[in-house]
Amino acid sequence: MYNRISTYLIIILCLVSNISNSQKPQSGESEFDFFMNKGEVYFQNGDYLRAKNVFDYCAKMSHPLRAFALKKKETAINLYLLKETANRKFAEGNDFEERNILRQILAVNPLDKYSKDRLNTNQNESEKPVITFKPTTTNTQKPTPSKIVISKPNHENEEKIEMEKHLAEAKKAIKDGDTKRARTQLRILQIAGYKPNDIKNLVAVVNKIEEEGKPKPPPNGLDELKKQYNKLLTEAKRGFKQENYSLAKRKYLEAQKVGYGNKKAVDDKVNQIVIIERYLQDIQKIKNNSSLEEDLFSLYSKVLAKNSDANKLRKEYFDLIADKLSIVNTYDESGCLRKQKLVSKLQEIDKTRFEGNPDYSRVIKDCESCNYNKFAFSEKLIVADRTLQAGNYTLAIDFLNEAKSQLETIMCFKDAEKVKFNNDIDTKLTNINNLLANGKCRSESERIVVLLDSLIFNKQFEEVKEISAKIDTNCLLNPYKIKLKDVLKSSKWGLNDIARKKILDSADRSRKLSYNYDECSLILKAKLFCNTKSDSIDIDAKFKNGECNCVMYKQNCPEIRNGKMVICKDTSTKFKVLFEPTLGLSGWNKYDLSSYNDIKATNFNFVATTKIPNIGLRVNTYNYKKIIDFRYEFAYSSKNIEINSGANSSNQINLNQFKNQLDIKLHTLPKCPPNLRYFLFSGINTTIAKANLQKPIVEQQKLIDNIFNNTFWGGYSVGLGIEKSNHKPFLKGFSFEVYYSRNGIIYDKTQKLLKSPFKSDVLNSFVGVKVGIYIF
DSSP: OHHHHHHHHHHHHHHHHHHTTSSSOOTTOOHHHHHHHHHHHHHHTTOHHHHHHHHHHHHTSOOTTHHHHHHHHHHHHHHHHHHHHHHHHHHHTOHHHHHHHHHHHHHHOTTOHHHHHHHHHSSOGGGOOEEEEEESOOSSSOOOEEEEEEEOOOHHHHHHHHHHHHHHHHHHHHHHTOHHHHHHHHHHHHHHTOSHHHHHHHHHHHHHHHHHHSOOOOHHHHHHHHHHHHHHHHHHHHHHHTTOHHHHHHHHHHHHHHTOSOHHHHHHHHHHHHHHHHHHHHHHHHTTOGGGHHHHHHHHHHHHHHOTTOHHHHHHHHHHHHHHHHTOOOOSHHHHHHHHHHHHHHHHHOHHHHHHOHHHHHHHHHHHHHHHHHHHHHHHHHHHHHHHHTTOHHHHHHHHHHHHHHHTTOOSSOHHHHHHHHHHHHHHHHHHHHHHHTHHHHHHHHHHHHHHHHHHHTTOHHHHHHHHTTOOGGGOOHHHHHHHHHHHHHHHHHHHHHHHHHHHHHHHHHHHTTOHHHHHHHHHHHHTTOSSHHHHHHHHHHTTTSSOEEEESSTTOOEEETTEEEEEEOOSOSEEEEEEEEEEEEEEEEEEOTTOHHHHHHTOEEOOBSOEEEEEEEEEEEESSOSEEEEEEEEEEEEEEEEEOSTTOOEEEEEEEEEEEEEEEEEOOOOSSOOOEEEEEEEEEEEEEEEEESSOOHHHHHHHIIIIITEEEEEEEEEEEEEEEOOOSSOOEEEEEEEEEEEEEEEETTTTEEOOGGGOSSEEEEEEEEEEEEOO
16 A cells, blocks of 8 residues: 555656646746755655755755755755664564654654654554465465564665656656656656666757757748847847846847857856846945955956956946045055055056056155155164264254254154154254353363363362362263362362361470360361371371370260360261160069959959069160160069968969060260260060969969969050260160059950950059169
8 A cells, every 4th residue: 555655646746746847946946945845845754865865966056055955965864764773673573662763753853744643653554564474284274374474665675666667757758759757757866866877868868859859940041040149149248348237138038049059158148147247236235335345346356357348347446446545645654555555456457547647656656755765764863863973963963954854745654753753853953052052161161171180280279179160060071070070079188188287287286285175176177187097097196195085975075074175076876776684673563453353252362562573684776866765675573472362361472474665765965975864764565474373272273374374464664764874895884764664464365355454354563673784
């Protein structure tokens, strides 16, 4: 039954193909679209083998959608293989896998009616198993089926049989002279790829029959056809030359229908006109799109290549390039490159018109001239700079003025570049004019420098000082500036030598008369006129046995003491650091535990003590010129303190304290000779304490830990004192002070909590005294 249905379907398809445009697609439908639709019909009906052949035929065409046809071909092949696998599973009796494969096919092609029906019934009527009985005996009794053999239809044989039917139909049509029916059958065989060599030979036979079957004109009508054909060709060529492509195409098509002449040549002309029309449409689409300028130029060139007589289009293309050339006003590198490119295109489009207008060729010459002038301008600036460096100012001005006037005529530079070059030239001209204006000043100043040098040689130092005031150093060049500096230095040293000699002579006379005051003052004054360190050493060596005691202290503070003159002069640095060991004693120590909750509950208290010794080391800043100094001290103290926790509960703790303190000190300025200085100080401190009970009592130890061992203390100190310094090698002075300090707990290590020392539960306040010695 399947074979019958298949045969009927093939006959119907052939009839439909004959009735419809099986030879060629309908007007408005391309050959590619026609066969793609045919392949889709096969694909939707589940005939994947035929669909594959049709899609393969479409993929070989030159069409933008050929890649889509190739993809459809691959899909048809995959579905065909799945369908064959489903048939094999059916033959093996594996219904479950067969259904899974059919579902995979429907997932890709839901319109596959064959697979859909087969999935629903699990056994399509067209593929029912063929049951054969093998008898167990050869007698005439009723056969007993001993084995059932299930086989599936052979699709390849059916395909071959069907193709042979088409081939036989084609041969019969050729024999009958029905070329249209023959071409339909042969087209089906070509798409299926069946016996390509045989089909090719049959197609050649059909072509030959059609050529021989064309009605031959009567002898007397041949000239008429030729005349009609030539007339149409002439009108078509005239329309093509006049760029009336629609008329030309119509005339060429009419010439085809005459049945005379070279059909292939006419077909080529029609195809050429179609391509030109498509190019012209593209030109109109992108004509106003500046970003597609290169594509537009290419389309114009392609049309002119296909129709060299298209003078209207040539003029339009030429005018378009000329308009674009006219708006390029810059002559920089990019502008000239564009001008050169557009001019080349003008020359390529219409050489006669290009040569008839000298303005076009002048554009290139202008660019070349502009680039040459640009190079010449740069060279002129370089020469001007070299001339300026050589000191030839007048020639440098000439070069710069020429460059400035030339700059106005050069079009290669952008406006910003012109402004920059103008500013640079103006700046150089201004500098040169200033130098020329100061030339007289320079020459006069140089003459004075030479004169001063001769005065130094003659030791006329006073005249040098007086004449040098007339020199304007701004007029001098560097060599003369250095020379003037040396002359003035020599003059100053010479005057110092004269002044120092006069003062030392006076000191000698004072020394002889035992006027110590005058002698010391003169020696100090003479040192102010020392040019070198050796001069100062010579003075010290000459007057070392005098009565002058120069102490390292404040500068120029003379004072008469015991009938002798003491000159104090600070020749050291203004700032020193002094180290000071200290020894102190604090008394009236009082620990206020009234706010401590745990102590309230236990009636615990310290017994006040008046003697807690401490030792420490200070680092002092010592400034002779200022009244403010700073100091840092690290101190250590140790004391046994008695505690009272009610009757019969007395105990002692050993309290060790490590203290850091930073002070700011205000003091009076020193006097000469060295005497006492008074000072006030204020500072902050931090204390780390370690306390141990003499008698281990748990409750007391817990309180001691909470007060001392698990806390940091901090507070402030204020005080006043006196100090005195001297200049012995290792003993620099001493200090004495009285102070008051108040401290509290600032950090609880157990609770990890910062506290204010003035709001502490435990407070300690005391008064102390301290003595220190400045050692180095």
